[in-house]
Amino acid sequence: MGSINYHFLRPVGQAKTGLPQLMQPFVENNGTIHKNNNGYTFQYQPSDHINFEKPDSPRNLIDYKETDIMYTVNEQCFRGSTFDKQDDAIMSAGCSHTYGIGQRDSETWSYKTARKLGLVNWNIGCGGIGADIVALLVRQFFEEGYIPKILCVLWPPHERTLLRLDTKPVDFKMFDHFNFAHPVWQFIPGSTDADIDANMYDVASIRRATKSHLLKSDTQMLHDFWLARQSVIDLCKIHGVQLVEMFSTFDARDFIKEKCTQNIPTSPLILGSGVTQLHPDEEPTHAWDLARDGLHFGSRSTGYIADEFLSQINLDQL
Numbered sequence: 210m211g212s213i214n215y216h217f218l219r220p221v222g223q224a225k226t227g228l229p230q231l232m233q234p235f236v237e238n239n240g241t242i243h244k245n246n247n248g249y250t251f252q253y254q255p256s257d258h259i260n261f262e263k264p265d266s267p268r269n270l271i272d273y274k275e276t277d278i279m280y281t282v283n284e285q286c287f288r289g290s291t292f293d294k295q296d297d298a299i300m301s302a303g304c305s306h307t308y309g310i311g312q313r314d315s316e317t318w319s320y321k322t323a324r325k326l327g328l329v330n331w332n333i334g335c336g337g338i339g340a341d342i343v344a345l346l347v348r349q350f351f352e353e354g355y356i357p358k359i360l361c362v363l364w365p366p367h368e369r370t371l372l373r374l375d376t377k378p379v380d381f382k383m384f385d386h387f388n389f390a391h392p393v394w395q396f397i398p399g400s401t402d403a404d405i406d407a408n409m410y411d412v413a414s415i416r417r418a419t420k421s422h423l424l425k426s427d428t429q430m431l432h433d434f435w436l437a438r439q440s441v442i443d444l445c446k447i448h449g450v451q452l453v454e455m456f457s458t459f460d461a462r463d464f465i466k467e468k469c470t471q472n473i474p475t476s477p478l479i480l481g482s483g484v485t486q487l488h489p490d491e492e493p494t495h496a497w498d499l500a501r502d503g504l505h506f507g508s509r510s511t512g513y514i515a516d517e518f519l520s521q522i523n524l525d526q527l
Contacts, residue, residue: 211254211288211308211336215393218342219349221371229349231286231335241278247291248283252276254336257311257502266503269311273501281314289319289332294354298329302343302441303363306457306480307334309511311500316508321515322361326522331357337395339369340437347441351448358527360445361518362454363480367434367461368398372418396422431464442471453521455480455514474521480506480514 216222217230233249234242240252255261259275262268273279283291288308290296301307301319309317309332323330333346343362374392394415425433438454445452452473456462457480465475498507506514 211286211305211310211334213335213338213342213346214286217285218345221345221373221393226353228285228292228353228355229333229346231282233286234280234282239280243278245281248281248286250278250281252278252280254280254308254310254502256305256504257500261502268503269499269501269507272498272507273311277313277501279311279313279501287331287333287335288314288317289330292331292350292355293329294356296329296331298331298355298357299323299326299359299361300331300333300347300350300355300357301361301363302347303334304338304343304365304369304457305334305336306505306514307332307363308336309334309500310336310505311502312505312508312511316500316511318363318511318514318518319361321512322518325515325519326359326527328358331355334363337369337397339365339371339395340367340434341371342395344437344440348444351444356448357450359451359453359522360441361522362441362452363514364434364438364454364456364461366398366458367464368396368430370396370422370430370433372396372415372422374414374418394418427460431461434461435465435468438465439471442473451523451526453518455517474523476517476521478513478517 212232214230214232217224217227219225234251236242238253238255238258240258242249242251257268280288282288285292299322301322307319314320317332319332319334320330333350335342335346343365347360372394374394396419400419442452454473455476455478459479462479495513496509498509499505500507
């Protein structure tokens with residue numbers, strides 16, 4: 210789902226300079242692929258691939274076709290415009306909802322927000338990540354001199370985290386297309402042993418690291434989330450970047466509202482309220498629709514998200 214290539218992410222990878230990168234597409238997961246001058250266009254990401262359909266999340270083939278070539282990515286395989294330091298750009302950060310799984314290029318909330326503002330779309334969304342990786346990505350782009358006018362962050366669920374494992378010799382010959390072999394595991398709530406590829410990972414290490422993470426109190430996880438978010442706030446202050454944000458869990462939103470002393474424009478909307486029914490006390494705010502994979506949000510929903518960000522942006526600061 211637009212997975213990160215850890216070779217290029219500091220401090221996990223070995224590259225001490227240069228921009229982060231996502232994994233290049235390959236046929237098994239991404240279907241038809243075309244190489245362009247500045248990246249790739251391709252058919253699928255895993256969750257909207259026909260082979261990944263699940264009974265509890267049927268694919269949306271009313272608004273989409275299986276044969277549609279949905280995705281365009283740049284040289285670093287991020288789903289947005291080519292990165293140019295001279296651009297007047299808006300940067301969008303987050304997980305797969307920001308990347309735009311199951312959505313056409315023009316349907317992502319990052320594209321819609323940038324178009325309405327007349328700014329270049331720098332979408333650095335990446336599937337499956339947590340706030341810690343969001344903060345690392347933003348830091349690396351800023352350190353490399355890619356400074357947007359606005360940073361919009363759609364924070365992933367606060368329970369997600371990157372787990373660093375001890376190095377173990379692994380035979381990666383059958384996984385050459387991944388082009389990485391780092392002892393890391395991106396923990397997502399609900400992950401099971403079936404999600405762990407024993408050929409690529411030390412299963413016992415992942416189980417130990419996951420158990421250790423889950424033994425944390427929810428308050429500790431929210432505290433870790435606060436630290437990652439504060440890092441992004443500080444970076445934006447240093448570089449004079451306008452920051453606006455939205456949350457994907459009620460717990461994170463309410464924790465930040467209670468604990469944060471920074472005046473950061475924040476949407477009260479929770480991503481997916483009305484679809485996932487995360488909170489019984491809050492009524493659905495919109496009629497959310499779903500993308501081709503039946504899991505991520507469709508074009509109408511991304512329009513709501515774009516409008517929420519636009520309502521929080523101070524146009525006088527542009």
